[in-house]
Amino acid sequence: MTKFKLTRRQLVQSSAGIAAAGAVGAGLLGRRRAFAQDLKITPEEGATLRVTRWSPFVEGDEKQWLANTEKFTKETGIQVRIDKESWEDIRPKAAVAANVGSGPDIMWVWFDDPHQYPDKLLDVTELADYLGGKYGGWYDGPKSYATRDGKFIGLPLATIGNAVVYRKSLVKAAGFDEFPKDTAGFLKLVQGLKKNGLGAGFTHGHGVGDGNNYAHWLLWSHGGKMVDEKGNVTINSPETIEAIKYASELYKNFVPGTESWLDVNNNRAFLAKQVSCIANGVSVYYAAKKDPALAEIAADIGSTNFPIGPSGQNAELYQVTSAVIFKYTKYPKAAMRYLQYMFEQPQMDPWIEASSAYCCQTLKAYAANKIWTSDPVFAPYAKASETLRTNGYAGPLGPASAGTMADYVLVDMFAEAVTGQRSPEDAAARAEQRAKRYYQS
Incomplete structure (x- = not known):
C-alpha cells in the first residue's frame, strides 16, 4: 500500500486555502x-x-x-x-x-x-x-x-x-400559525392536538433511533446529563426530575402504545393518519411523497427541529x-x-x-x-x-457510554416514569444505579 503522508505545514496551508475559498462549496x-x-x-x-x-x-x-x-x-x-x-x-x-x-x-x-x-x-x-x-x-x-x-x-x-414531523393543518387547527420554538409552547400544542381528537406520538420504546433521540432531547433540553466531564454519573439530578415531569405531561396527550414503539411504528401510525405529530427521519415524508394515495398527507407535512427547553440550548442526539x-x-x-x-x-x-x-x-x-x-x-x-451532540455527553465516549446506551438506560427511565411504573425520583435513581454499572466497572 502506498503511504499517504501530510506534513503539518501542508495541512495548515491547505486549511487556510479552503477557508479562504469557502471550504465546502461545490468547487x-x-x-x-x-x-x-x-x-x-x-x-x-x-x-x-x-x-x-x-x-x-x-x-x-x-x-x-x-x-x-x-x-x-x-x-x-x-x-x-x-x-x-x-x-x-x-x-x-x-x-x-x-x-x-x-x-x-x-x-x-x-x-x-x-x-x-x-x-x-x-x-x-x-x-x-x-x-x-x-x-x-x-x-x-x-x-x-x-x-x-x-x-x-x-x-x-x-x-x-431527526426532526419533528407534523401535519400543518392540524397544528393550525390547534391554534398555532407556526410550530412552537420552546418547550412550554410545545406542550400547549400537544395538548391542543389531543383536544382536537388526534394526539401526538413520540417513541418511548427501544427504538435505536427514535427512542434514543427523543429521550436524549428530553434530558438535554432541561439541562440534565448522564455524566459530567469526568464520567461521573450525574443523571439523578433536579434537572432530570424536571425533564421527567415534563415528559409525563407530554405523554398524557399521546396516542396509546408509544411505550412499546420501535423505529417503524411512528412512521406507520403517521401515514395511517393515527397520529398528528412524531419525531422521525425524513423517511416518513419520503414514503408519503412516493405513494399517490398519500399525496394529501405529503402536501400537509411540515418539519422542524425540537423546541428549545430551559437549558436554552438546541441539543439533539441524531x-x-x-x-x-x-x-x-x-x-x-x-x-x-x-x-x-x-x-x-x-x-x-x-x-x-x-x-x-x-x-x-x-x-x-x-x-x-x-x-x-x-x-x-x-x-x-x-x-x-x-x-449533533454525542450520547456520552458531557463525558468521554467509550465502553461505558456505549454500554449505557445499548442497555437503554435513559429510554427506560422516561418510559417507567411516564407510564406510572415509577415516580420521577425513583426512575432517576434507578437510572443512576444502572449507569454506574458501566461507568464504575
Whole structure:
C-alpha cells in the first residue's frame, strides 16, 4: 500500500486555502488539492467481501448503494455480498461477530458501538486521513464515534437526522400559525392536538433511533446529563426530575402504545393518519411523497427541529452509523478499497442525493449536495452531522457510554416514569444505579 503522508505545514496551508475559498462549496468537489493525491490500495488476489448494513427506510439509499457496489465489482472484479439486518439487531449481531471472530467483513454499526470492541476492529486511520484531506474534513461528532485513542477504528458513514414531523393543518387547527420554538409552547400544542381528537406520538420504546433521540432531547433540553466531564454519573439530578415531569405531561396527550414503539411504528401510525405529530427521519415524508394515495398527507407535512427547553440550548442526539472492518477479515485491503471507493465523490454524492435527505454527510465537502436545498422539508436534516451532540455527553465516549446506551438506560427511565411504573425520583435513581454499572466497572 502506498503511504499517504501530510506534513503539518501542508495541512495548515491547505486549511487556510479552503477557508479562504469557502471550504465546502461545490468547487471543492470539482478540483483536487495538491496534498490530496489518490491513495492506492491493492486488494488481495481472489478477494470477496461480505457487508452487513441496516435495513433501509428510504428505497433510494439501498438502490444507489447497490448500484455503486456493482460498479465496484465491475472495476475490481471483487464480488461483494450485501446483507441486511433490522435496526435493533445490528448492535447485538455486531458485538457477536466482533467477539466470536466470524461474520461479515464490513458492518454498519450505531453510535459509539465501535468503542465496545475497539481491539477487534481494523485501524483505518490512513484511509480516514486521506478522505478527510480530500473532502474538507470530518465533522467532529461523527468522527468521535469512530475514533479511539487518536485512531480511526471505523469510517463515519452517515448521520440520520431527526426532526419533528407534523401535519400543518392540524397544528393550525390547534391554534398555532407556526410550530412552537420552546418547550412550554410545545406542550400547549400537544395538548391542543389531543383536544382536537388526534394526539401526538413520540417513541418511548427501544427504538435505536427514535427512542434514543427523543429521550436524549428530553434530558438535554432541561439541562440534565448522564455524566459530567469526568464520567461521573450525574443523571439523578433536579434537572432530570424536571425533564421527567415534563415528559409525563407530554405523554398524557399521546396516542396509546408509544411505550412499546420501535423505529417503524411512528412512521406507520403517521401515514395511517393515527397520529398528528412524531419525531422521525425524513423517511416518513419520503414514503408519503412516493405513494399517490398519500399525496394529501405529503402536501400537509411540515418539519422542524425540537423546541428549545430551559437549558436554552438546541441539543439533539441524531443517530450516527459508521462502517467498521473486523480484524478477522481475510481481505483487509479489499475491504479498505471498497470503503474508499464508496466514499469517493462519484459514488458518495449520488448516494446522498438518492437518500433524499435521509443520510447526512459526514465529510464536510458533501454539504454542497443539491439535495439539501431541493425541498424545505429537508432543512431540519441538513446540518445533522454538524450540530449533533454525542450520547456520552458531557463525558468521554467509550465502553461505558456505549454500554449505557445499548442497555437503554435513559429510554427506560422516561418510559417507567411516564407510564406510572415509577415516580420521577425513583426512575432517576434507578437510572443512576444502572449507569454506574458501566461507568464504575
